[in-house]
Amino acid sequence: MAKNSYNDIAEAIYLSTHGKSGAMLSESLNDIVNFLNRKRLLSKSKYVLEALNKIVDRTEGRIKVKVKTVKNLHPEAKQELSHILQNKYNAKHVEIVEELDEKVIGGMRIQVDDEVMDLTLKNKIGRLQEYLTNA
Amino acid sequence: MSNTIVENLKREIENFTSKLQVEKVGAVLEVFDGIAKVSGLSDVKSSEMVTFANGEVGVALNLEEDAVGVIILGDYSKIKEGDEVKATGKILEVPVGDAIIGRVVNANGVPIDGKGGFKSDKTYPIERVASGVVTRQSVDQPVSTGIKVIDAIIPVGRGQRELIIGDRQTGKTAIAIDAILNQKGQNMICVYVSIGQKDSKLRKIQARLEEGGAMAYTVIVSAGASEAAALSYIAPYTGVSIAEYFMDQGKDVLIIYDDLSKHAVAYREISLLLRRPPGREAYPGDVFYLHSRLLERACRKNKEYGGGSITAFPIIETQAGDISAYIPTNVISITDGQIFLETDLFYKGIRPAVNVGSSVSRVGGNAQIKAMKKVAGPLKLEMAQYRELEAFAQFGSDLDDATKRQIERGKRSVELLKQLQYSPVKVENQIVALYALVKGYMDDVEVNKIKDFEAGLVEYAERNAKTFYKELMTDKMWSDKGEEELKKVIADFKTSFVK
Numbered sequence: 001m002a003k004n005s006y007n008d009i010a011e012a013i014y015l016s017t018h019g020k021s022g023a024m025l026s027e028s029l030n031d032i033v034n035f036l037n038r039k040r041l042l043s044k045s046k047y048v049l050e051a052l053n054k055i056v057d058r059t060e061g062r063i064k065v066k067v068k069t070v071k072n073l074h075p076e077a078k079q080e081l082s083h084i085l086q087n088k089y090n091a092k093h094v095e096i097v098e099e100l101d102e103k104v105i106g107g108m109r110i111q112v113d114d115e116v117m118d119l120t121l122k123n124k125i126g127r128l129q130e131y132l133t134n135a
Numbered sequence: 136m137s138n139t140i141v142e143n144l145k146r147e148i149e150n151f152t153s154k155l156q157v158e159k160v161g162a163v164l165e166v167f168d169g170i171a172k173v174s175g176l177s178d179v180k181s182s183e184m185v186t187f188a189n190g191e192v193g194v195a196l197n198l199e200e201d202a203v204g205v206i207i208l209g210d211y212s213k214i215k216e217g218d219e220v221k222a223t224g225k226i227l228e229v230p231v232g233d234a235i236i237g238r239v240v241n242a243n244g245v246p247i248d249g250k251g252g253f254k255s256d257k258t259y260p261i262e263r264v265a266s267g268v269v270t271r272q273s274v275d276q277p278v279s280t281g282i283k284v285i286d287a288i289i290p291v292g293r294g295q296r297e298l299i300i301g302d303r304q305t306g307k308t309a310i311a312i313d314a315i316l317n318q319k320g321q322n323m324i325c326v327y328v329s330i331g332q333k334d335s336k337l338r339k340i341q342a343r344l345e346e347g348g349a350m351a352y353t354v355i356v357s358a359g360a361s362e363a364a365a366l367s368y369i370a371p372y373t374g375v376s377i378a379e380y381f382m383d384q385g386k387d388v389l390i391i392y393d394d395l396s397k398h399a400v401a402y403r404e405i406s407l408l409l410r411r412p413p414g415r416e417a418y419p420g421d422v423f424y425l426h427s428r429l430l431e432r433a434c435r436k437n438k439e440y441g442g443g444s445i446t447a448f449p450i451i452e453t454q455a456g457d458i459s460a461y462i463p464t465n466v467i468s469i470t471d472g473q474i475f476l477e478t479d480l481f482y483k484g485i486r487p488a489v490n491v492g493s494s495v496s497r498v499g500g501n502a503q504i505k506a507m508k509k510v511a512g513p514l515k516l517e518m519a520q521y522r523e524l525e526a527f528a529q530f531g532s533d534l535d536d537a538t539k540r541q542i543e544r545g546k547r548s549v550e551l552l553k554q555l556q557y558s559p560v561k562v563e564n565q566i567v568a569l570y571a572l573v574k575g576y577m578d579d580v581e582v583n584k585i586k587d588f589e590a591g592l593v594e595y596a597e598r599n600a601k602t603f604y605k606e607l608m609t610d611k612m613w614s615d616k617g618e619e620e621l622k623k624v625i626a627d628f629k630t631s632f633v634k
Binding site: 005006007111113114115116117118119124127128131132 | 144147148151153155156157158159160161175176177200201221
């Protein structure tokens with residue numbers, strides 16, 4: 001039989017705990033920890049939790065956006081970006097994580113999951129270089 | 136002058152537009168033995184090219200739920216865990232163009248001969264579906280290899296796939312190189328793909344081809360023994376893509392894969408590292424498809440589709456003559472025939488060490504010129520009879536005259552078919568020599584003098600049988616007049632030779 005992936009386990013955890021609270025939730029969580037222990041997966045709990053986070057984010061319409069810029073974003077620009085991404089990804093909540101990097105020279109690099117929109121000057125110069133060397 | 140450069144540059148920059156692209160990225164989870172496990176890359180396709188942060192290129196081979204298994208085509212020592220990997224949306228491509236002729240390139244199509252870059256017209260994907268049935272035509276034009284035993288008994292046609300198989304040190308590469316050397320002036324482009332070979336061997340081959348003037352129509356694709364298995368895996372596909380570029384221009388191409396045993400071994404290494412289930416001899420389940428999709432790209436196109444062709448000479452190295460091993464049987468079943476070389480024959484001094492009994496060409500006589508067919512027919516029969524009677528040769532005087540005669544003829548046939556390396560023989564000269572043999576002119580020449588007789592006869596006939604040669608060049612067959620002339624020339628020569 002095929003090995004269960006972290007995604008499969010996270011999906012199972014989500015389904016077994018979804019809509020539960022109080023003593024029932026506590027009992028389910030106990031069972032989950034026992035299960036992970038029995039399957040020797042406690043050391044891999046980091047990956048299971050990552051997968052679980054993704055499932056929760058997806059079902060709750062939440063996206064985490066990494067934005068790389070030279071300077072911190074202006075609050076208005078941040079607001080606008082959040083709005084655009086909300087529409088593009090059909091999300092209810094947008095969480096923007098800013099990262100400063102002088103190497104991008106200008107513009108910004110937006111990453112949502114494994115999708116990247118590279119609007120940095122560094123990227124544009126790279127493309128221009130490629131274009132000119134191939135011309 | 137400088138103004139023009141500035142103006143041109145300005146214009147190019149003005150023409151440049153950068154569109155917003157949404158790219159798929161991933162991160163390296165682990166790197167080992169030329170393989171990278173990458174997270175992310177959710178929409179990546181199988182065989183899609185990916186780029187690493189340090190500029191190295193990879194190919195996505197294993198698409199799993201949590202990660203993607205990528206083979207790295209280059210130096211993997213500088214790729215670290217956490218490095219970004221970008222999907223390109225493209226299948227791996229190689230640069231092609233007329234300027235690639237005469238060059239030595241690596242599996243990525245990058246020149247490695249120290250002569251700088253070359254201007255490529257376009258790029259060709261290395262994985263392509265082979266030409267369809269409607270575009271093809273049956274094989275009916277010969278590839279002249281210049282090797283008597285092949286051209287006469289195992290003829291190869293343009294668009295055919297003929298396997299060269301044998302143990303180590305039996306002259307497999309020698310046959311391939313001789314075939315390339317003989318393509319001078321034959322309107323053929325040659326591609327030599329070296330897979331997992333020693334660099335010293337490749338250097339020797341390159342020098343030999345340069346010496347023979349063959350690099351003027353040859354491209355060498357090399358994935359050396361010191362390079363990653365991933366490069367050995369893609370090298371034949373790179374070679375055939377280059378060949379397809381020329382075929383699409385209506386040209387005839389001869390491609391040599393030296394050798395596919397090492398190619399299979401490289402693929403086995405990659406597959407095991409990617410944790411694909413091993414099958415027979417630990418090769419993965421799709422090792423047959425690995426070679427069938429490669430060799431299926433050899434074909435002859437019909438006139439409506441340009442009329443070009445790719446003739447393939449794959450080489451397989453056997454262990455202790457075992458042609459029933461996994462890879463040899465696979466490739467034998469894929470190809471249109473095989474040239475089987477034997478160690479015993481090689482050490483008996485029969486070189487090329489072709490075992491005529493086990494070798495076969497499924498296209499056969501269709502790809503021979505009429506004149507060659509005429510002399511090769513009786514030769515094949517005589518060789519077959521000789522093989523049957525060979526075991527009785529030691530009984531000598533106890534045999535009847537007819538058997539003795541057949542054995543003697545057989546001995547002379549074997550002697551005549553011997554040939555030195557790097558000395559291809561023109562097809563007209565082959566026909567003259569074989570004509571003299573099958574018509575019995577050599578029966579009273581001593582076996583150890585056959586080579587001298589052949590050399591002398593060919594030289595004499597070239598000077599004196601002009602009509603015969605002219606007819607062969609124009610009509611590919613002799614007339615009664617030409618035959619009479621040749622008969623006279625052979626008789627004259629024989630008189631002077633015996634003296």
